[in-house]
Amino acid sequence: MPKRPCSIALTVDNQTILSADKFGDVYSVPLIPSASSTATPAPNSRSATPPITPAFKPQANEFTVHTKRNLKALENQKLGLKIKAADKPAEPTFEHTLLLGHVSMLTAVAVGVHPTTGRPYILTADRDEHIRVSRGLPAQAHIIDAFCLGHEDFVSRLCIPPSRPEILISGGGDDDVFVWNWAEGRLLSRASVLEQVQKVTPDATKVAVSRLFAISSAENGSTLIFVICERYVTPSLIT
Numbered sequence: 001m002p003k004r005p006c007s008i009a010l011t012v013d014n015q016t017i018l019s020a021d022k023f024g025d026v027y028s029v030p031l032i033p034s035a036s037s038t039a040t041p042a043p044n045s046r047s048a049t050p051p052i053t054p055a056f057k058p059q060a061n062e063f064t065v066h067t068k069r070n071l072k073a074l075e076n077q078k079l080g081l082k083i084k085a086a087d088k089p090a091e092p093t094f095e096h097t098l099l100l101g102h103v104s105m106l107t108a109v110a111v112g113v114h115p116t117t118g119r120p121y122i123l124t125a126d127r128d129e130h131i132r133v134s135r136g137l138p139a140q141a142h143i144i145d146a147f148c149l150g151h152e153d154f155v156s157r158l159c160i161p162p163s164r165p166e167i168l169i170s171g172g173g174d175d176d177v178f179v180w181n182w183a184e185g186r187l188l189s190r191a192s193v194l195e196q197v198q199k200v201t202p203d204a205t206k207v208a209v210s211r212l213f214a215i216s217s218a219e220n221g222s223t224l225i226f227v228i229c230e231r232y233v234t235p236s237l238i239t
Contacts, residue, residue: 171209
């Protein structure tokens with residue numbers, strides 16, 4: 001990928017991979033590329049790679065440079081070009097399309113379907129406590145229909161229960177996990193994770209959600225949310 005991926009999700013039709021990266025962009029990649037597919041030029045974004053300029057090539061060579069100082073400078077110049085070429089990341093040759101971008105580092109991506117219209121949506125979370133609800137069609141991914149705002153620390157995980165597609169569960173550096181009506185951007189409830197952790201580890205003062213899972217019960221139709229968390233130290237407390 002052009003940038004470092006940090007979260008992926010499959011679209012509703014299971015044909016496309018959505019890849020979110022740490023530079024704030026979401027790309028779409030075909031799950032099974034066609035034989036003739038090639039890299040698709042992405043539109044400019046905050047983190048888009050600038051246009052490639054022709055590589056610099058020294059005009060001088062060993063036959064036109066005669067002094068020892070100039071020969072040494074030419075050798076250093078060629079060595080610097082080799083090092084620069086080795087450090088340059090390879091451009092992806094597979095098909096990929098830029099869909100949307102955040103100004104902050106993305107941490108999670110999920111795919112939802114509107115409970116009444118059936119329209120697909122892309123839900124993205126970032127390090128700055130934001131959850132954005134964008135339209136899922138490639139030509140409309142720049143349209144934002146809602147925000148889920150209420151977190152006071154970074155958001156690290158998003159989960160839409162298969163049995164309750166209208167509900168979004170989110171968690172991160174807050175003491176609670178949040179339950180949303182994501183289509184409306186409305187907070188329904190929140191449940192404390194820290195309180196449950198302190199029952200097992202009384203000296204815990206801060207936790208961060210690292211995983212969220214939703215499992216539906218076949219007996220009564222209820223949905224269980226499993227939260228995996230770890231101890232978290234805020235940067236201000238690190239000495």
